[in-house]
Amino acid sequence: MRPDPNPMTAARRIAHIDMDAFFASCELSQYPELRGLPMVVGGRGEHAPRLRADGTHAFSTLAEYSGRGVLTTATYEARALGVHSGMPTMKAARLAPHAVLLPVNFELYRRYSRLFKDAVRTVAARIEDVGIDEVYADVSELDGDAATVATRLRRAVHEATGLTCSVGIAPNKLLAKLSSDLNKPDGATILVEADVPTRVWPLPARRINGIGPKAAARLAELGIETIGELAARDAAELVARFGRAYGSWLHQAAHGVDARELVTHSEPVSISRETTFEHDLHAVRDRAALGAAFSALCERVAADLQRKGYVGRTVGVKLRFDDFTTVTRDTTLAAPVADAAGIRRAAGQCLKRIDLSRRLRLLGVRVSKLERADGAAPWRQAEFGFDPE
Ligand SMILES: [Mg+2]
Numbered sequence: 001m002r003p004d005p006n007p008m009t010a011a012r013r014i015a016h017i018d019m020d021a022f023f024a025s026c027e028l029s030q031y032p033e034l035r036g037l038p039m040v041v042g043g044r045g046e047h048a049p050r051l052r053a054d055g056t057h058a059f060s061t062l063a064e065y066s067g068r069g070v071l072t073t074a075t076y077e078a079r080a081l082g083v084h085s086g087m088p089t090m091k092a093a094r095l096a097p098h099a100v101l102l103p104v105n106f107e108l109y110r111r112y113s114r115l116f117k118d119a120v121r122t123v124a125a126r127i128e129d130v131g132i133d134e135v136y137a138d139v140s141e142l143d144g145d146a147a148t149v150a151t152r153l154r155r156a157v158h159e160a161t162g163l164t165c166s167v168g169i170a171p172n173k174l175l176a177k178l179s180s181d182l183n184k185p186d187g188a189t190i191l192v193e194a195d196v197p198t199r200v201w202p203l204p205a206r207r208i209n210g211i212g213p214k215a216a217a218r219l220a221e222l223g224i225e226t227i228g229e230l231a232a233r234d235a236a237e238l239v240a241r242f243g244r245a246y247g248s249w250l251h252q253a254a255h256g257v258d259a260r261e262l263v264t265h266s267e268p269v270s271i272s273r274e275t276t277f278e279h280d281l282h283a284v285r286d287r288a289a290l291g292a293a294f295s296a297l298c299e300r301v302a303a304d305l306q307r308k309g310y311v312g313r314t315v316g317v318k319l320r321f322d323d324f325t326t327v328t329r330d331t332t333l334a335a336p337v338a339d340a341a342g343i344r345r346a347a348g349q350c351l352k353r354i355d356l357s358r359r360l361r362l363l364g365v366r367v368s369k370l371e372r373a374d375g376a377a378p379w380r381q382a383e384f385g386f387d388p389e
Pocket residue numbers: 018019020021022133134387388389
């Protein structure tokens with residue numbers, strides 16, 4: 001017998017709204033002349049477009065890049081040349097030297113992210129924020145059929161941002177997320193429980209959010225490639241192979257079952273900032289530069305804490321040396337801190353416990369064991385997914 005796909009309420013209707021190629025789309029809205037060209041995001045400020053006297057922009061290309069960064073995003077035209085997000089920028093430069101290079105502009109992406117989420121809120125009051133470019137919305141109570149609701153959502157987002165999104169509407173979060181991906185870009189997919197065998201089961205198992213590359217490889221070893229093949233296995237077999245929690249989740253997911261509620265509040269577990277140096281720094285010979293970078297990191301962490309309304313009890317540092325070894329140390333304080341001086345004092349104590357004879361590539365500062373500055377209890381770990389698709 002198939003489990004009930006929606007045990008909470010039979011009439012539940014959840015939308016997943018996912019911006020299309022989000023970072024690239026934000027940049028193209030600023031520089032429409034780049035449409036259709038291979039373009040990547042991953043440069044520094046020096047790679048910002050320069051305005052020429054005739055009003056056009058002069059862009060940097062990948063060939064001009066040197067350094068240790070990785071690409072944040074790549075347009076479809078750039079991907080056709082073999083580059084992709086997460087690839088070292090120097091490697092991408094060898095594959096696509098003429099691709100346009102833009103600096104990362106998180107301020108721009110955050111601005112569009114806010115516009116997008118506010119637009120969704122004008123349609124549906126209850127939303128779960130799952131990342132910079134995606135949200136779930138509970139649309140159970142809205143008038144109209146699911147297709148009408150999807151159109152309203154897409155129109156609201158487009159009017160607010162000028163950008164396109166893809167929408168999936170289904171009885172639960174699992175199916176909504178899966179369906180927003182079925183008609184990308186600028187599309188909508190409506191799934192109902194009865195569609196699971198015909199529209200979900202033919203899909204590869206890895207299309208389920210929660211089946212990563214490792215799990216997909218183990219499923220393939222068992223002869224399971226599609227969601228339908230997974231659904232055909234006994235729950236007991238999956239539990240025997242994957243353990244009780246994941247095995248029974250796999251069984252339920254393959255049948256389109258997901259009782260999770262929308263999480264409309266979320267709290268971070270920690271707040272951290274880190275910086276990779278352009279050139280490796282030595283604790284003694286580059287003392288001034290390192291000290292300035294350290295103070296700046298503590299100030300940024302303090303500003304993040306204060307803006308978000310937290311104080312933290314544990315302060316830690318992360319160092320990566322020129323041989324790529326990484327070391328962390330932390331210390332827990334008697335009273336929580338949120339100010340830059342307090343964070344720097346505690347982080348400085350952590351640094352004293354580390355052998356600093358090697359040169360440093362990276363330095364990070366983290367504050368954890370967070371509490372609300374106003375005394376309210378922390379709630380749950382936030383999911384900060386970055387899905388630039
Ligand atoms: Mg997306």
